[in-house]
Amino acid sequence: MLTMSSCDKKDCNGDLDGMWQLTEWRDADNVVKATKQDMIFYSFQLQMSSFRRENDTPFFIRALLKVSPDRITIYNPFEYVGDKHDEVRPMSILSSVGVPEDGIFWIESLTNSSMLLRTNEGSRLTFRKY
Numbered sequence: 001m002l003t004m005s006s007c008d009k010k011d012c013n014g015d016l017d018g019m020w021q022l023t024e025w026r027d028a029d030n031v032v033k034a035t036k037q038d039m040i041f042y043s044f045q046l047q048m049s050s051f052r053r054e055n056d057t058p059f060f061i062r063a064l065l066k067v068s069p070d071r072i073t074i075y076n077p078f079e080y081v082g083d084k085h086d087e088v089r090p091m092s093i094l095s096s097v098g099v100p101e102d103g104i105f106w107i108e109s110l111t112n113s114s115m116l117l118r119t120n121e122g123s124r125l126t127f128r129k130y
Helices: 091-097
Strands: 018-026 032-035 040-045 048-053 059-068 071-082 085-088 104-110 114-119 124-129
Touching: 048 091, 059 091, 071 091
Parallel strands: none
Antiparallel strands: 018 032, 018 040, 018 124, 040 048, 048 059, 059 071, 071 085, 071 104, 104 114, 114 124
8 A cells, every 4th residue: 555645835935936046146336246156055945045155165054034025034044053953143144145134135026047136235136046
């Protein structure tokens, strides 16, 4: 006898859910802060997000997530510290991957393959889904 079972947790953020690679990050003065060569990745699923950088200084932080039709809010970043424990970190820990201190991204465009986000400080971050 074969029984099929599955988890009832399904993606709830539409096109946002999944894994994204940062292709360009420009600040308010239009200065390039990072490109795809910097290997910065975002991932969104359910009410969770993760931020990863795979260059010479590897980085991995998870955070909580709120999504509305025009806004993404990142809050309570945390890091695994061993022995089955996580530790909450300050929002500033995410600045190196483009997340602003207030955690707010405005969605300028979002499809199943590309995303453009804007911060309150005027930075623009462009992504491709992979």
